[in-house]
Amino acid sequence: MESGLRLTERYRLVERLDDGGTMEVWRAWDELLGRPVAVKLLTPARGDLHRTFQEGVNRAAGLSHAVLETVYDSDQTRDAAGRLTSFVVTEFLDGETLADRLRGGPLTASEASDVCGQIAGAVDAAHTAGVVHGDLRPGKVMLCCGEVKVVDTGIGGIVRSARTSAGRDTSLVRAAEVETADVRALGTILSACLAPGTSEALSALAARCLSPDPPSATEIADLLARDDEPPSAVFAAPGSTTGPAAPNDHRTRALRPRPRPRHRRRGVRLATVALVLTIPGTAAAAILASAPRSPGTVPPSTPANAVPAPRTTPPRTEPAVPDPAVPDTGVSDALGRLRPIVSRGYASGEIRSDVAVDLNNVITNLENDLTSNPNVDVGGRVAQLHDKIVTRQRERGLTPGVADDLNRVLATIQT
Structure with a gap:
């Protein structure tokens, strides 16, 4: 695709944001509503994924959560060679990915707890609705003006399977298995956010997520959302013992946006x-009410002792000609x-x-x-x-x- 191209006579591509792969991601302009949007196009070479991609988009469009990327529209178009390609239109998120942020160094314990708690809440909402992510990683988490956003929910696994299948069957595995994969990915993200020795409690929770019997996204969200310091045994893997949490493991809401109830x-x-x-x-x-009206004639007031004027026949007037403008x-x-x-x-x-x-x-x-x-x-x-x-x-x-x-x-x- 090229800059300036208009999709469905509405979305004008402005700037390409990725380096290629299975999806092209563009910053675009919605000419109908006058707002910036993100347009994600499935590579035409993967025409075999159109139906699966659209099904994933439909599932994502049914989600409503403050931390999940909002889906606006989806459709199909053709590239310069005439090949059919599917695309999805989402809100445009102006910020940096968590992967970019971590290149500058790990987060504090409170920041890691806050960010990963919000991610867990979003994953929990998606799993409750029967939707999985399938490719959860720091590059799929955006940090925008103090808010956390998870992108590509519902289509991440489709794109990932296409990228790694090497010609094999790209159908997704059972939803329960992908939910477990999402939780383990969340544990990997939590571990990546922490410097060694930062927090024994959070490190233990990350280890639980990566264990053969990981907790659910609901459990993780509930634990990380607590304002008080939870007992370390809550975070510890079954059968393990940990000491009290590190002093710098106090939780704050520094990066958490104001909660917005889902319902x-x-x-x-x-x-x-x-x-x-x-x-x-x-x-x-x-x-109609604001259309120009012909001025009405107001008869002058007549003094009480005045002699009435003789009645005359009003002159005929031609019908008004409407103003063509x-x-x-x-x-x-x-x-x-x-x-x-x-x-x-x-x-x-x-x-x-x-x-x-x-x-x-x-x-x-x-x-x-x-x-x-x-x-x-x-x-x-x-x-x-x-x-x-x-x-x-x-x-x-x-x-x-x-x-x-x-x-x-x-x-x-x-x-």
Whole structure:
């Protein structure tokens, strides 16, 4: 791929961030929503992984946790040679990886406990939802403005298996085995964060993670999230004994962002989507209300002792000629009729959630432009909306019936 390329007429590639491999990672610009994003493309040479890759993306998109990377979108495109490639769009994380941070030296015990506790919480949330990472390592952990983010959950194992398979079967092993692999990887990360002799308790926990019978991600998250110093026996491997924790093993929250409850966060997201999809056609009414009106004539007040003037027949006036610079309010009416179609389609499962949000954004942008700019190219914008409906139908983001209903409304607009 090359800089400047636009994917699905929306995501413009700006800068390549990796050195190649099974995935290309790009900093990109979302031209629809005006925000930076990360675009991760599966190498076209691994066309055999398209289906598995998409399944992993779908699993990751269903997760909601403050420490897990947010998935925005996914699709397929073709490279310069015409080869099909899959890609996923995620939030853009501006920071350094934990691997980069560790090149400058190990963390303190409190920092290691904080960072690894957050990673364990994210892994626990993913495992609870039936999603595994499969390639957890310091390079997959981002440190951004005091926050910790785990990236590539759900697709890490797919990419790793493709990178190391050498032509063998790339199907993932059983989920339970990969969950254990994630926990052992977490123990490796914890061990890498610590300097020798830093903390006997944390070193013992890392050893437990690497043992044949490791604790679960839930246990690790609970232990590392404790504010008080846990007994060293809690961290020790079964049957082993350890002395009291080192004096510098006091835990702090220096790197931990403010906790955000998972259920509340999910509820906020659902409420936001519901709000977008159920906004009534008030924007059309606002446009009509703000349209120029002919000034009304206010009759002068008549003194009480004045003699009434004789009644005369008012002169005939020609109908007002509409100003061609003012957009036809029929456009606003049509846009207002599009919203209920999108809302019903989403509620019935005939429109995918991301497509419903996309269409509502386009409708809102056109309504706003009609209000602020009387010279807006209505015909061109309506044609773009029609093309988007056709594209989304081809991508199976909405059913042909809903597409027909939307296009029938668009056909009523006189441009």
